Amino acid sequence: MRRWALLLVGGAVWLFLAAIPTLADGGPHVAPANSGFSTLTADGCAGCHRAHTAQGAMLLAAPTEEALCLSCHGADGAGATTDVESGIQYTVAARTTGSPVLGALRNGGFVEARIDSANPSRVTYMRNTTATSQRTKVSVLASGLPVTSAHIAFDGTAVGAKGIAWGNISGTPGTTFDPASNPGGTVSGLTCASCHNPHGNGNYRILNPIPAPHTETGDTFAAATTGIVVTDAALPPQDADGNFTDVRNYTVIQAMGGTGTLLASQVLALPGYTNLMGDYFHRTVPWDPEVDYTVPPPTGVTANDAPNGLASAFNGQINQWCSQCHSRYLAVTTRPYETDSGDAIFTYRHSNTSNKPCTTCHVAHGTNAEMNGTFSQARTYPDGSAGGTDSRLLKIDNRGTCQACHDPTETVPAGTFYGPTPSPYTP
Amino acid sequence: MTDPAREGLVTGAVARSAAIRAARGVVYIAVIAPALLLVWLAAGATPAGADGGPHVAIVNSGADTLTADGCAGCHRAHTAQGPMLLAHSEEEALCLSCHGSAGMGATTDVETGVQYALGVAGIRGGTAAGALRSGGFVEARIDSANLTRISFPRIQGSAVVTTFSSRVGVLAASEPVTSAHLAVPSSGVTESGTAWGNGVEDSGPGPTADLGCASCHNPHGNGQYRILNPIPGDGDGPLVEAGVEASVTDAALPSGAGAAGVRNYTIQDGLTLRDVLDASLGPTAGDYWRRYLPWDGVPTWNGSVIVPATGVAGDRPMYVPGSATNLIAFRSQISAWCSACHTRYDAPNSGATTPSGDDLYAYRHTTQRTECTQCHVAHGSNAGMAGTASSAAPYPDGTPSGSSRLLKVDNRGTCQQCHDPTGTIPYTGVINP
Numbered sequence: 134m135r136r137w138a139l140l141l142v143g144g145a146v147w148l149f150l151a152a153i154p155t156l157a158d159g160g161p162h163v164a165p166a167n168s169g170f171s172t173l174t175a176d177g178c179a180g181c182h183r184a185h186t187a188q189g190a191m192l193l194a195a196p197t198e199e200a201l202c203l204s205c206h207g208a209d210g211a212g213a214t215t216d217v218e219s220g221i222q223y224t225v226a227a228r229t230t231g232s233p234v235l236g237a238l239r240n241g242g243f244v245e246a247r248i249d250s251a252n253p254s255r256v257t258y259m260r261n262t263t264a265t266s267q268r269t270k271v272s273v274l275a276s277g278l279p280v281t282s283a284h285i286a287f288d289g290t291a292v293g294a295k296g297i298a299w300g301n302i303s304g305t306p307g308t309t310f311d312p313a314s315n316p317g318g319t320v321s322g323l324t325c326a327s328c329h330n331p332h333g334n335g336n337y338r339i340l341n342p343i344p345a346p347h348t349e350t351g352d353t354f355a356a357a358t359t360g361i362v363v364t365d366a367a368l369p370p371q372d373a374d375g376n377f378t379d380v381r382n383y384t385v386i387q388a389m390g391g392t393g394t395l396l397a398s399q400v401l402a403l404p405g406y407t408n409l410m411g412d413y414f415h416r417t418v419p420w421d422p423e424v425d426y427t428v429p430p431p432t433g434v435t436a437n438d439a440p441n442g443l444a445s446a447f448n449g450q451i452n453q454w455c456s457q458c459h460s461r462y463l464a465v466t467t468r469p470y471e472t473d474s475g476d477a478i479f480t481y482r483h484s485n486t487s488n489k490p491c492t493t494c495h496v497a498h499g500t501n502a503e504m505n506g507t508f509s510q511a512r513t514y515p516d517g518s519a520g521g522t523d524s525r526l527l528k529i530d531n532r533g534t535c536q537a538c539h540d541p542t543e544t545v546p547a548g549t550f551y552g553p554t555p556s557p558y559t560p
Numbered sequence: 561m562t563d564p565a566r567e568g569l570v571t572g573a574v575a576r577s578a579a580i581r582a583a584r585g586v587v588y589i590a591v592i593a594p595a596l597l598l599v600w601l602a603a604g605a606t607p608a609g610a611d612g613g614p615h616v617a618i619v620n621s622g623a624d625t626l627t628a629d630g631c632a633g634c635h636r637a638h639t640a641q642g643p644m645l646l647a648h649s650e651e652e653a654l655c656l657s658c659h660g661s662a663g664m665g666a667t668t669d670v671e672t673g674v675q676y677a678l679g680v681a682g683i684r685g686g687t688a689a690g691a692l693r694s695g696g697f698v699e700a701r702i703d704s705a706n707l708t709r710i711s712f713p714r715i716q717g718s719a720v721v722t723t724f725s726s727r728v729g730v731l732a733a734s735e736p737v738t739s740a741h742l743a744v745p746s747s748g749v750t751e752s753g754t755a756w757g758n759g760v761e762d763s764g765p766g767p768t769a770d771l772g773c774a775s776c777h778n779p780h781g782n783g784q785y786r787i788l789n790p791i792p793g794d795g796d797g798p799l800v801e802a803g804v805e806a807s808v809t810d811a812a813l814p815s816g817a818g819a820a821g822v823r824n825y826t827i828q829d830g831l832t833l834r835d836v837l838d839a840s841l842g843p844t845a846g847d848y849w850r851r852y853l854p855w856d857g858v859p860t861w862n863g864s865v866i867v868p869a870t871g872v873a874g875d876r877p878m879y880v881p882g883s884a885t886n887l888i889a890f891r892s893q894i895s896a897w898c899s900a901c902h903t904r905y906d907a908p909n910s911g912a913t914t915p916s917g918d919d920l921y922a923y924r925h926t927t928q929r930t931e932c933t934q935c936h937v938a939h940g941s942n943a944g945m946a947g948t949a950s951s952a953a954p955y956p957d958g959t960p961s962g963s964s965r966l967l968k969v970d971n972r973g974t975c976q977q978c979h980d981p982t983g984t985i986p987y988t989g990v991i992n993p
Contacts, residue, residue: 253626253627254626255626267622269626300638461638462638464638470640470644470645471643472643473643479638479639480639480640480641480642481640481642481643481644481645482637482638482639482645483637483638483645494637506627506628506629506630506632507633508629508630508631508633509629509632512632512636515638515639529626529627530627531627531628531629531631531632532628532629532630532631532635533625533626533627533628535628535631535635535637536620536622536626536627536628536631537626540620540622541620541621541778541780542617542620542621542778542780542781542782542783543778543782544617544621544623544782545621545623551622551626552626
């Protein structure tokens with residue numbers, strides 16, 4: 134009861150403090166305000182902290198970090214357009230039941246997600262004169278489904294905390310390996326602030342340059358030593374009083390290159406806009422640009438994923454960032470899939486180069502993809518423990534993720550379309 | 561048409577030393593195989609009676625589903641133990657986890673050259689159904705020393721001459737192979753390591769080649785007979801791969817329940833394993849030679865004219881008498897396929913008398929009238945080469961070898977299955993011995 138009261142209070146405080154037009158963004162998470170750069174009489178601290186009567190560690194006004202974050206960003210929150218529990222972004226921060234949904238969040242949700250993981254759409258095209266490849270779209274569901282894996286195990290979900298940062302190792306990500314069996318570094322917990330700096334830092338999604346899971350004595354997690362910056366787009370426009378007049382677009386709805394959909398207002402202005410637009414897979418944007426699938430090289434115009442508007446940089450940067458914890462998953466050398474890394478567990482690894490960053494196959498928050506296949510649900514974790522139906526944050530049921538790019542049978546001709554026709558087709 | 565993302569996943573064979581392979585093989589057999597077996601048993605490797613198992617093109621290609629499950633049976637994206645993201649350190653080890661003598665996930669045991677009936681749980685049972693067409697990599701059941709041959713007439717020009725059909729039967733128990741296309745760790749075979757005849761004219765005996773199962777077969781399925789790769793090869797290795805595909809037509813995938821849903825991979829007639837079991841001829845039935853079906857259904861001489869054969873001429877895998885869907889193109893297609901690697905073995909009917917131009921493979925036995933698989937098995941043979949000449953017949957590079965060269969008959973009995981160079985055996989249905 135007290136927790137819910139705190140949530141309501143927190144949300145109401147934000148409504149008051151923000152006094153922000155409906156589409157305000159940034160909220161309290163803006164570096165210039167909290168750093169002292171724009172003001173040395175900042176007000177936002179009082180929104181989250183208590184100097185002498187704090188209820189949670191780090192002088193938080195709420196008993197737990199999650200409770201505080203969810204007071205705005207939760208399903209019942211009322212202080213942010215993003216609902217990270219349900220995996221959706223609303224058009225208004227002061228949302229209530231029935232508030233209009235802008236679209237599905239790129240990273241799913243911690244409790245539910247709207248990934249149409251059972252019905253991907255795929256078209257085969259000529260990559261070059263002799264080889265085909267695949268373009269796949271993973272569409273958006275009209276309503277959420279319970280997640281089958283998540284980066285944080287929220288109460289009430291089927292997700293269980295693993296306590297290991299798979300692949301973590303002290304050293305340089307992607308080049309330091311262990312010939313002895315070493316699945317990763319143990320952690321005692323992962324919280325919102327492990328990955329995000331709630332005070333803002335100018336980075337994409339306010340990601341911490343050095344992520345920091347919660348560790349206690351005995352844990353073996355090795356923190357990175359060099360920070361990784363994932364470049365962010367410019368802040369939304371502000372009025373004369375410094376209030377934001379628009380909100381970032383955090384959804385899967387993306388125009389090619391990303392610059393045309395950095396803001397919620399741009400999304401709403403898209404021709405034929407619906408909140409079911411968007412492609413979770415976003416290997417390329419748009420997912421299907423081809424005019425003639427049978428003519429190599431590909432003639433359609435498309436770009437890499439660019440939620441920050443930087444199609445040339447985002448993929449490489451997000452790879453580096455994920456590898457700050459999952460060190461040995463970084464595979465950007467020549468042919469890591471047939472080059473023995475020397476590691477006992479992460480011996481041969483799928484490449485992350487080009488348009489295959491971590492975020493092509495995986496969401497960061499949670500997914501509802503089902504692992505009901507015989508083999509997919511029998512896969513163990515890197516430490517050999519049973520994985521059950523854990524979907525590993527994948528976006529497609531079973532191992533449809535593989536088929537999203539590969540046809541190892543070499544029997545599907547260019548121009549072949551499988552799966553439902555997405556509606557809308559793009560974006 | 562290839563998927564560059566796989567880059568040799570199917571046709572590539574990673575170069576590795578024989579010593580490392582042998583060592584890993586020992587470890588594999590002793591430690592990993594039982595574990596893999598348990599995984600397959602627990603995972604219910606294939607639905608009871610289904611054929612193809614995970615090797616079905618329409619599933620893996622995306623044609624049937626874009627949420628395929630089978631990938632997870634063999635691959636790991638980030639924790640792979642073998643090249644091409646295999647879950648296991650050796651390609652052969654992975655294949656043998658189902659198709660080996662200790663494997664239980666497939667009816668075919670390619671190590672001992674036997675196809676088994678289905679077991680109670682829908683996986684390999686304990687009863688042998690028949691001998692595999694291609695022998696085995698460790699043992700085979702070819703009764704290579706005890707053949708039966710029948711003479712029959714054929715027209716040559718304006719004359720009637722003698723030729724023969726034979727039956728090469730099945731042993732009751734397997735014998736160690738004396739040659740094999742792959743030297744799996746538990747066999748006594750030493751690989752020649754050379755793709756004989758591969759390459760352009762006058763390029764020598766052939767390049768070295770390190771083969772794996774996927775050099776010839778696409779484990780993801782591809783609709784081809786025996787899921788053969790249309791362009792077999794060794795990936796980035798020295799073998800000169802064909803520039804055009806060689807397709808070998810397959811029979812339709814069986815769809816019945818139980819054994820009716822499993823292909824017949826034996827030398828016996830029948831489309832499915834059910835057909836073989838229903839015929840109740842036993843595991844020693846069948847003919848490895850298959851020049852005529854049945855072996856003695858040959859033309860006869862009535863004193864004045866040749867009476868047409870009661871059987872059909874030429875091998876057809878999974879033969880069903882009278883069926884309109886028998887693989888009648890098999891013989892020419894399989895020769896073309898074998899020749900994709902053994903390039904200069906491909907020979908016209910005049911090959912024995914007309915020089916090819918190659919300084920080594922100058923005169924060659926026809927592969928048009930007589931397909932490669934008439935004389936040779938593809939996996940391994942237990943034929944004996946104890947004869948003075950046969951035991952030292954040189955490889956194309958001049959190295960003496962007692963290898964049986966995948967032949968089906970001891971010494972050079974292969975020749976005698978079609979030829980009587982003495983001209984003393986009449987074409988009147990003489991049966992030898």
